[in-house]
Amino acid sequence: MLDDNIRRELRGIVGEAHFKDDMEARVTHSYDATPMLQTLPDGVVYPGSKEEVAAVLKLANANRIPIVGRGAGSNLCGGTVPLEGGLVMVMNRMNRLLEIDTDNLTATFQPGLNTKEFHLAVERLGLFYPPDPSSMVISTLGGNIMECAGGLRGLKYGTTKDYVIGLEFVLPNGDIVRTGGKLYKDVAGYDLTKLLVGSEGTLAIITEATVKLLPAPTHKKTMLAMYRDIEAAARTVSSIVGSRIIPATLEFIDNPTLRVVEEFNKIGLPLDMEAVLLIEQDGFDEASIDADIEAIRRICLEENAAEVKLAGSAEEAEGLMKARRSALSTLARISPTTILEDATVPRSKIAEMVQEINRIALKYGVHICTFGHAGDGNLHPTCTTDARNPEEIHRVEQAFEEIFEAAIRLGGTITGEHGVGSVKSPFLEWKVGAEGIAIMKAVKQAFDPNNIMNPGKIFAKESRKRVVLQR
Amino acid sequence: MLDDNIRRELRGIVGEAHFKDDMEARVTHSYDATPMLQTLPDGVVYPGSKEEVAAVLKLANANRIPIVGRGAGSNLCGGTVPLEGGLVMVMNRMNRLLEIDTDNLTATFQPGLNTKEFHLAVERLGLFYPPDPSSMVISTLGGNIMECAGGLRGLKYGTTKDYVIGLEFVLPNGDIVRTGGKLYKDVAGYDLTKLLVGSEGTLAIITEATVKLLPAPTHKKTMLAMYRDIEAAARTVSSIVGSRIIPATLEFIDNPTLRVVEEFNKIGLPLDMEAVLLIEQDGFDEASIDADIEAIRRICLEENAAEVKLAGSAEEAEGLMKARRSALSTLARISPTTILEDATVPRSKIAEMVQEINRIALKYGVHICTFGHAGDGNLHPTCTTDARNPEEIHRVEQAFEEIFEAAIRLGGTITGEHGVGSVKSPFLEWKVGAEGIAIMKAVKQAFDPNNIMNPGKIFAKESRKRVVLQR
Known part of the structure; x- marks a missing residue:
């Protein structure tokens, strides 16, 4: 439990309304999207600026209070469960989209910005931010950066790491560090930017980020390849990549997943198939996309696909992608x-x-x-x-x-x-x-010499022994 | 100077032929491609395996002997000058191309492999490794990784950092660490791979690396835009990128550079121009490359290019690129x-x-x-x-x-x-x-708790004060 002085100081830093330690706030922040994990924090703090983040971290550091940064809590690794109590620092007040720079093709934002909202803002300008975790409707960009979120477009476009080129972050000692910038090349010292991406809240709290954007592809084709044999589907994946075609998306869905996804989405997925591949190619030139799709179709058939179907319309394609994205939430409906x-x-x-x-x-x-x-x-x-x-x-x-x-x-x-x-x-x-x-x-x-930043994450108290013999 | 015991131990580790401390070896490794910097090392060691690297590092660490890793010494920041003496560790015995994996589109090699040789091996298989520092004919891939080398294709394809996905490296304490692998996605702990890229030999010695490859673009168009006004050329760069076309190469060359490059290469560069832009677009579809090139041509003319010329043949295009790459070596001829x-x-x-x-x-x-x-x-x-x-x-x-x-x-x-x-x-x-x-x-x-790894680099004894007032 936090003592009265700490609570008073926290309220002094972020304001009365932005520190909570009632049971409701504590329970609400005791778990995340990961099953079977729950620990109560001692309090929840909602900073409104980097200065407030720095002041809270200094206070926590001096008093050895764990700090668990949190966006939307949509991670699946127990990343934001406050295992050792302390403060959950929720970044949702710092959620501004600061700039989309159309000359440099960069965007700068605060960590609490919602991923989907950001996608839409970028797309309205004909630009493209590829990382698209399936949780993007609820996730925040700060959370995406801390976990190095991937998504359905990683194959061709990479993941969050490949887009973050500048950061502002706060160290446990209260130091505010800025790295990178609107720069496609910068080798001034160690690449702390990339080190922070995927650091799971264990090193620092991010207060601002700059990412690269791409021109939005103007054309897209989506297809579904259906298989009676699950391994034929898997082999097709290797064959496509081996043939040096890099599709934007190349998703695998097995029959049990297909069934629950179809039950929820009702879009006519083939329930008699053992597996399907959902394949999308995009680009700026329709003819070369068509050529890729045709080459992929041929590979699918060579690998014994029972049927290959091209999405007839943008709506149908979007329906397929939406169905795929719903896999986790629909699977979650069939068992506790x-x-x-x-x-x-x-x-x-x-x-x-x-x-x-x-x-x-x-x-x-x-x-x-x-x-x-x-x-x-x-x-x-x-x-x-x-x-x-x-x-x-x-x-x-x-x-x-x-x-x-x-x-x-x-x-x-x-x-x-x-x-x-x-x-x-x-x-x-x-x-x-x-x-x-x-x-x-x-x-x-x-x-983090005092181990206050998200303690208990990444490093286990005890590593598991390998039980299965190396073959 | 190294004492006799150390010299004996070094010879024991790498073999008689692979440790040198005669004056010729020391002088040869006292400088690199950076002007006005020279310091004698105490010896030069040529390890042949990661085990030898580990043994040398442990010995050096125990005896506080500086270790300066070196590929070809083609860097331009004084990165391999042994400022504090010690051992220069030359990686040229560890220069094997271990594998090009055409199914996963990756390559694995030892650090001493020559960059150009690697390019050629990759290209023979219809694949593509974009980072192309101008020094690539002499540089090594290990050096490229340590400096995060860029090149002429960074705009569209990124730099070395964007391709390295796995490393094996040796710490000063002799620990051998492996990170990443043939994996396009890996978030198992901190991204030490990216931290090592660009770390300038100050953290560890790399003994193996795995990089991503791309399918080689099948088509390429090269053009030269010529300007009587240097700022018009510079403005064109901003306009092209602002128009959301990302060329593979977009190089700027001013008149004085043009003159010396022409004198050396004799390819008919326009000496009456104040600046030229050398522009290349590549891809898999000729029509879309033509469309990009045409759009770029229009932008150049709108920005007052005096002339825009398309390379008439692959040879002419290659000549232009080679001329550009020769800029440093030709400039070096006109003054001491x-x-x-x-x-x-x-x-x-x-x-x-x-x-x-x-x-x-x-x-x-x-x-x-x-x-x-x-x-x-x-x-x-x-x-x-x-x-x-x-x-x-x-x-x-x-x-x-x-x-x-x-x-x-x-x-x-x-x-x-x-x-x-x-x-x-x-x-x-x-x-x-x-x-x-x-x-x-x-x-x-x-x-590197004992500061033996390339001491004196990245961190200055004293930072320069900013003398010019912030405007």
Whole structure:
């Protein structure tokens, strides 16, 4: 619990209305979109400026109070659960779009800005900000930056990391640092900008960001390739990329996911198919998009697609993409608990990874659907389960552990776009080794010597031993 | 000087032939491509494996011996001059291209691999590695990574940072760390990969790297726009980017540069023009390239280009690009000392920056030519001077100081692609502030607590005060 002096000082910094420690505020900020995790913070603070952020951090640092930065709390790694109590710092008052610079093709904003709102503002000017996490209707850009959010367009356009070129952030000691700018090239010292992206709130609080924008593609074609054989679909992914066509989107959806998505969206998805690929190509020239789509169609058929269908209209295409984006929320309707992971492999290994996931699900008797950004090797094996059944949850955990193991064995990683948070911290050592963890901890210590910034995230108290033998 | 035990141990680690401390080896490694900097190392070591790198680093760390990693020494920031003596670690034995993975579109190599050789190997497979520093015929990929090399294609394709997705590196304590992999998405902990890119040898020695490749564009068009008015040329750059066309290359060359480049290359450059823009667009579809080139041609003429000429053949286009790449080496022929800088501004500010450079050259009575990657705001003001004339050199230094100041004032940076090294370290604070330097130093300390890794680089003993008043 915060003592009276601290509470008084916090109210002095942000104003009476912007510090809360009633039970409602504390409970509301005790969890995020990640299942089965909840811890009460001691208070919630809503800073209105970088100066307020700096003053709160200095106070917290001096008094060893944990600080958990939070946008919309839509992350899936337990990233904003206040594991060690302290203050949740909600950035939603700092939500201004400061500038879209159409000469330099950059935008500058505060961290609390809603992702979708930003997309719309950018698109109104004929510009394009590619990172499009499925949570973008509710997520904030600050959260996207802290987790290095990906999305459906990562294959061709990269993720949040590839767009952030300038930051203003506040260190635990209250220092305000500005990096980068409206600059496509800047090598003045270490790239703190990229280090901060994906740092999961463990190093600093971001108060402003500048991102690159692209000219918006003028044309787009969307197609659906349907498969009776799930591995044929997975093989197609490898074949498309191997043929050197880089589609804007290349999504994999298996039959169980298809069923729930169709039930919710009613857009006529083929329920008799084992898997579909949702493929989109965009660009500035219709003829070359058509050529890509035709080449992809041919590859799909060569890989035994049962049917390939081109979206007949922009509305139909948008319906398909919306349906795909709804996968998590629709899956969440069919069981009390939904656990969505993001093991990622080199894209040539997608077929093997899908096989592994299905083998592991069978082995542990758990229900795992798989969908995801197959084109960049980023699958979302998703388990529909029930947190009230500890025996089943234990099997689910064993299955995911083996899925991470398989991803690593295939040259992959434990997380492609969700972050480590508290959920995957026991597995981080499998990816980066004890030496990698040691140097990451040293970096953490450099930024945050008192360990007040989102403590308990990324680094586990104890790393999980690898139980499955290396083959 | 190294004591006998150290020399014996070094020979034990790398073998008799791969440690040298004769005067010839020491002198040869006492300087790099940067003018007016020379310091003798105590010895030169050529490791042949990551294990040897680790053993040498552990030995050096235990004995507080500076380690200066070196590829080809083609950097322009004094990055590989052994300012505090110690060992120069030359990576040219570790120069193998380990794999080009055509399914995943990645390549993996050792740091000593020559950049141009790598380009050719990749291109033979119809693939494309965009970073193309002008020094690529002699530079190594390890050096490119350590300096985050840019080049002529940065505007559309980004720089080295945008391609490195996996690293193996050795810390001063001998730990070998592997990050990333053949993964387009990986958020497992802090992004040490991107932190290492551009770290100028001050954190670790890279022993292996994996980079993304792209399908090679199948078509390319090259044009030259010629101007009687230098500022019209600069304005054109802003207009092209403002019109949302992103050419692959958009280079600016002023008349003095043009003259020396022509004298050396004899390709018929227009010597009566004040400036030219060398513009290239590439892609997979001829029609859309033609459309871009036509739109750019129109913009050039609207901005008062005297003439716009399309390269008639691939040979002519290649000749133009080769001529541009020769700018530094040809300028170096006309005077004893050539100082090339890389102040960078938001690309909409190119016209203003060119004005500022010319004003400053006039003010200090020094001879500065300007060329560079105008499309990404990265200019290379280049001073032809004589190191034996201290009075003139003093004026040159004052001029560059004022050029850096102007770049910062226009929202730019002191270095776009060359790195800070020892040359620009006194100015780093102008860009990142005292708070930025403090946190960068803390990161350095986390990796290299004994400050053996390329000491004296990035961080100056004393920052330069800003002498010109903020306007």
